[in-house]
Amino acid sequence: MSDLTSTARELIDVGRRFDARGWVLGTSGNFSVVLGRAPLRLAMTSSGTHKGQLVVDDIVEIEVPGPSSTVPGPSSRQPSAEARLHLEIVAARGAGAVLHTHSIWSTIASERAAPARGLAIDGYEMLKGLSRVTTHEHREWIPVLENDQDMPRLASRVRETLDAHPDCHAFLLRRHGLYTWGAALPEAVRHVEILEFLLETVGRLERG
Amino acid sequence: MSDLTSTARELIDVGRRFDARGWVLGTSGNFSVVLGRAPLRLAMTSSGTHKGQLVVDDIVEIEVPGPSSTVPGPSSRQPSAEARLHLEIVAARGAGAVLHTHSIWSTIASERAAPARGLAIDGYEMLKGLSRVTTHEHREWIPVLENDQDMPRLASRVRETLDAHPDCHAFLLRRHGLYTWGAALPEAVRHVEILEFLLETVGRLERG
Amino acid sequence: MSDLTSTARELIDVGRRFDARGWVLGTSGNFSVVLGRAPLRLAMTSSGTHKGQLVVDDIVEIEVPGPSSTVPGPSSRQPSAEARLHLEIVAARGAGAVLHTHSIWSTIASERAAPARGLAIDGYEMLKGLSRVTTHEHREWIPVLENDQDMPRLASRVRETLDAHPDCHAFLLRRHGLYTWGAALPEAVRHVEILEFLLETVGRLERG
Amino acid sequence: MSDLTSTARELIDVGRRFDARGWVLGTSGNFSVVLGRAPLRLAMTSSGTHKGQLVVDDIVEIEVPGPSSTVPGPSSRQPSAEARLHLEIVAARGAGAVLHTHSIWSTIASERAAPARGLAIDGYEMLKGLSRVTTHEHREWIPVLENDQDMPRLASRVRETLDAHPDCHAFLLRRHGLYTWGAALPEAVRHVEILEFLLETVGRLERG
Numbered sequence: 001m002s003d004l005t006s007t008a009r010e011l012i013d014v015g016r017r018f019d020a021r022g023w024v025l026g027t028s029g030n031f032s033v034v035l036g037r038a039p040l041r042l043a044m045t046s047s048g049t050h051k052g053q054l055v056v057d058d059i060v061e062i063e064v065p066g067p068s069s070t071v072p073g074p075s076s077r078q079p080s081a082e083a084r085l086h087l088e089i090v091a092a093r094g095a096g097a098v099l100h101t102h103s104i105w106s107t108i109a110s111e112r113a114a115p116a117r118g119l120a121i122d123g124y125e126m127l128k129g130l131s132r133v134t135t136h137e138h139r140e141w142i143p144v145l146e147n148d149q150d151m152p153r154l155a156s157r158v159r160e161t162l163d164a165h166p167d168c169h170a171f172l173l174r175r176h177g178l179y180t181w182g183a184a185l186p187e188a189v190r191h192v193e194i195l196e197f198l199l200e201t202v203g204r205l206e207r208g
Numbered sequence: 209m210s211d212l213t214s215t216a217r218e219l220i221d222v223g224r225r226f227d228a229r230g231w232v233l234g235t236s237g238n239f240s241v242v243l244g245r246a247p248l249r250l251a252m253t254s255s256g257t258h259k260g261q262l263v264v265d266d267i268v269e270i271e272v273p274g275p276s277s278t279v280p281g282p283s284s285r286q287p288s289a290e291a292r293l294h295l296e297i298v299a300a301r302g303a304g305a306v307l308h309t310h311s312i313w314s315t316i317a318s319e320r321a322a323p324a325r326g327l328a329i330d331g332y333e334m335l336k337g338l339s340r341v342t343t344h345e346h347r348e349w350i351p352v353l354e355n356d357q358d359m360p361r362l363a364s365r366v367r368e369t370l371d372a373h374p375d376c377h378a379f380l381l382r383r384h385g386l387y388t389w390g391a392a393l394p395e396a397v398r399h400v401e402i403l404e405f406l407l408e409t410v411g412r413l414e415r416g
Numbered sequence: 417m418s419d420l421t422s423t424a425r426e427l428i429d430v431g432r433r434f435d436a437r438g439w440v441l442g443t444s445g446n447f448s449v450v451l452g453r454a455p456l457r458l459a460m461t462s463s464g465t466h467k468g469q470l471v472v473d474d475i476v477e478i479e480v481p482g483p484s485s486t487v488p489g490p491s492s493r494q495p496s497a498e499a500r501l502h503l504e505i506v507a508a509r510g511a512g513a514v515l516h517t518h519s520i521w522s523t524i525a526s527e528r529a530a531p532a533r534g535l536a537i538d539g540y541e542m543l544k545g546l547s548r549v550t551t552h553e554h555r556e557w558i559p560v561l562e563n564d565q566d567m568p569r570l571a572s573r574v575r576e577t578l579d580a581h582p583d584c585h586a587f588l589l590r591r592h593g594l595y596t597w598g599a600a601l602p603e604a605v606r607h608v609e610i611l612e613f614l615l616e617t618v619g620r621l622e623r624g
Numbered sequence: 625m626s627d628l629t630s631t632a633r634e635l636i637d638v639g640r641r642f643d644a645r646g647w648v649l650g651t652s653g654n655f656s657v658v659l660g661r662a663p664l665r666l667a668m669t670s671s672g673t674h675k676g677q678l679v680v681d682d683i684v685e686i687e688v689p690g691p692s693s694t695v696p697g698p699s700s701r702q703p704s705a706e707a708r709l710h711l712e713i714v715a716a717r718g719a720g721a722v723l724h725t726h727s728i729w730s731t732i733a734s735e736r737a738a739p740a741r742g743l744a745i746d747g748y749e750m751l752k753g754l755s756r757v758t759t760h761e762h763r764e765w766i767p768v769l770e771n772d773q774d775m776p777r778l779a780s781r782v783r784e785t786l787d788a789h790p791d792c793h794a795f796l797l798r799r800h801g802l803y804t805w806g807a808a809l810p811e812a813v814r815h816v817e818i819l820e821f822l823l824e825t826v827g828r829l830e831r832g
Contacts, residue, residue, distance in 0.1 A: 021646070022229070022293045022405075025334075026334060026337035026398050026401045026402040026403040026405065027398060027402070028333075028334060028337065028402075028405075029339055050398070050627045078741075083321055102333070102334060102405070104405065104408055104409050104412065107332070107334075107409050108409060108412055108413055109229065111413060112413075123771075123799050124731070124799045124800070125652075125726070125771055125797065125800035125801065126649075126650060126652060126726060126731075127801060129650035129651055129652065134773075135773045136771050136773065136799065136800065137773075147331075147344050149342075149343045149344065149345075173333065175331050175332045175344065176332070176333035176334075176335060176344065177333065190650050190651060190674070192651040193649040194648070194649065194652075196651065197649045197652075197726070197728065200728055201728050201731050201732060202825055204728065204732055205735060205736075207819075230613075232435070233542075233609040233610065233612070233613045234542060234545035234606050234609045234610040234613065235545055235606060236541075236542060236545065236613075238612075258606070262603060310541070310542060310613070312613065312616055312617050312620065315540070315542075315617050316617060316620055316621055320621075355539075355541055355552050357550075357551045357552070357553075381541065382553065383539050383541060383554065384540070384541035384542075385541065408574045438645070438821075441817040441818065441820070441821045442750060442753035442817045442818040442821065443753055443814060444749075444750060444753065444812050444818075444821075455651075466814070518749070518750060518821070520821065520824055520825050520828065523748070523750075523825050524825060524828055524829055527829060530830075563747075563749055563760050565758075565759045565760070565761075584740060589749065590751035591748045591760065592746050592748070592750075592760065593749065
């Protein structure tokens with residue numbers, strides 16, 4: 001596990017790189033990294049910050065005594081309202097880092113694939129960059145969930161989705177963006193890059 | 209309110225960021241920030257400058273004793289010819305900053321949506337980054353105005369449009385570009401990023 | 417007029433900016449600036465250099481005693497083989513700088529517009545960034561010439577095209593790229609940015 | 625030939641430039657440079673590294689006593705699993721550098737052209753940047769091979785493809801990416817830039 005300041009520096013760097021690619025425009029996106037598990041403590045980007053211009057104080061620590069607890073913010077800055085979704089992912093997958101981005105192509109994919117509640121991507125070498133995938137002959141199912149401002153309700157549907165698709169590496173929220181995760185931050189970053197690549201590639205290909 | 213030099217430095221930074229995304233090519237675009245309201249004073253990019261390569265002297269101060277006044281330039285540099293449009297927006301919305309960009313996707317949107325005199329964008333999480341919007345279940349109407357070289361006439365139509373659409377956060381000039389604003393510069397910058405994201409996303413989606 | 421070293425530094429900077437936008441990939445593109453007119457002397461990028469990684473020695477001086485002269489290179493480095501085209505433009509337009517870029521969208525435009533031997537762009541505010549254009553209600557004709565490896569023959573066709581279209585600010589070589597120019601280097605750079613913007617915009621719009 | 629450390633520094637720079645263009649997302653891509661030929665020694669990017677964030681230690685040396693030898697790694701880091709493909713190219717073409725990238729447009733091209741087992745590109749000035757090509761009136765055939773996780777089998781098909789197309793400068797692996805090479809690293813880099821340009825241009829053009 002990591003300490004808050006060094007983790008914040010890593011997230012600042014991730015934010016700059018994602019901003020350069022246009023994946024966190026406005027104040028969109030949020031990132032978290034597990035600092036400790038007993039009790040569960042996360043470093044998380046605070047609400048309303050521009051992810052390409054983060055400073056150390058924009059990363060707040062949240063502690064979660066139990067699954068029913070609320071999410072307190074130790075500083076005056078509040079963690080992202082979507083902290084609950086990060087916690088569901090950490091709980092369901094044992095993830096060490098969760099990244100949420102808002103790219104144009106993931107948003108397009110989320111809309112086109114919404115009627116089918118997801119999209120399958122298979123046969124691409126790039127899939128081998130996802131954890132535990134060892135061949136391009138892999139079929140990745142990326143579920144799409146309807147967006148919802150009711151965070152407890154959305155968190156519950158995220159949990160159901162993760163349970164129903166135990167091998168998935170990511171999901172999309174419709175007209176909203178991508179959630180992915182990893183054992184630690186570098187793996188989560190790699191998953192974002194791979195999934196953004198694949199969503200743009202299939203998005204361009206499927207329309208001829 | 210802010211002083212001219214520090215505001216100029218902030219606008220230099222905004223110009224570099226927008227230039228990196230290709231939103232102010234050539235000498236296109238213009239930016240303003242309210243420095244004071246009694247009398248109304250604005251910092252504004254001067255005419256003919258490249259917004260990605262601004263220097264402090266490229267930002268001029270303009271003072272407006274009353275709505276019928278002309279726009280004097282205190283230095284030899286002249287403020288953008290579109291200063292009148294900025295003043296209409298400041299007057300109608302109480303904005304603290306106004307930003308005008310010329311991106312490819314906003315230009316495309318302005319042309320496609322011209323017959324309907326605007327376009328509606330709804331259901332996107334990114335809309336929540338617009339001021340006072342708290343849910344993706346929001347319908348944003350972005351009016352499109354015909355372009356015009358007669359600035360008093362265009363300013364008058366801008367005022368009518370802002371009156372007719374009291375909740376809109378932006379408008380497009382046909383085959384020209386985007387105008388948006390904010391309570392202060394960071395909010396206006398955020399609105400540019402959000403609207404550019406949305407216009408590209410719906411522009412790519414609507415044609416399949 | 418300018419001296420060779422300071423002009424070289426300006427061209428290095430232009431090359432970096434164009435490279436960042438993907439307009440001079442490989443060793444494509446070439447740039448020239450008039451250093452003096454009696455006799456005519458040009459600073460020109462030498463052949464085979466990457467325009468995003470130019471160094472001062474990559475800019476060579478060429479002197480032209482008369483229109484029938486060959487193009488000698490004072491150093492061991494040779495000016496671009498397309499120097500003749502630059503000289504035609506300088507002669508026909510009195511240009512102080514000529515820029516040739518190879519972007520994806522100008523190449524696409526050059527191919528689509530080849531059957532009509534050119535394309536018209538009108539009604540865009542961005543057109544006002546072209547020299548002497550004062551309204552968006554301007555119709556810019558961009559001629560397209562068939563590409564040719566025979567430089568004297570191509571130079572002759574360039575001269576005929578410039579004579580036939582005395583108001584044009586640029587031309588395209590089919591499946592090759594864009595030539596534009598300006599009274600001095602900053603104007604030529606501005607023309608590149610404006611024309612690239614317009615060619616991408618109309619290229620995306622015309623196919624729906 | 626070059627020493628490992630200075631070659632590593634060159635590959636670090638190449639990786640940053642390709643990463644800025646989105647050609648090596650995730651940990652995709654791999655690069656090699658011939659350090660010596662008797663015995664054959666290559667500097668190669670190690671497996672699982674991000675090519676935009678390479679450090680000197682990420683470049684490993686591999687030595688090949690004979691064509692039937694395995695590929696030993698002198699350090700704890702392992703060369704890319706695709707080292708065999710690099711060795712086939714070095715043997716067949718006498719190449720001094722081999723570069724493999726995973727761009728969106730090369731992936732799209734590899735999929736669209738797979739039924740025809742390749743695509744022809746002709747008539748583009750940019751083709752002149754390929755070694756030994758002196759006119760745009762050149763027809764470049766880019767073979768497409770089915771992707772395969774069995775490296776000895778894939779290496780054998782690469783060899784057959786290079787033999788069957790003795791003039792080709794590159795090939796694509798289906799849904800995987802681009803392989804190209806050069807007499808030395810700068811030529812290989814130039815080939816990547818030219819081929820990526822051409823694949824995007826024809827990819828956009830062929831669908832109207």
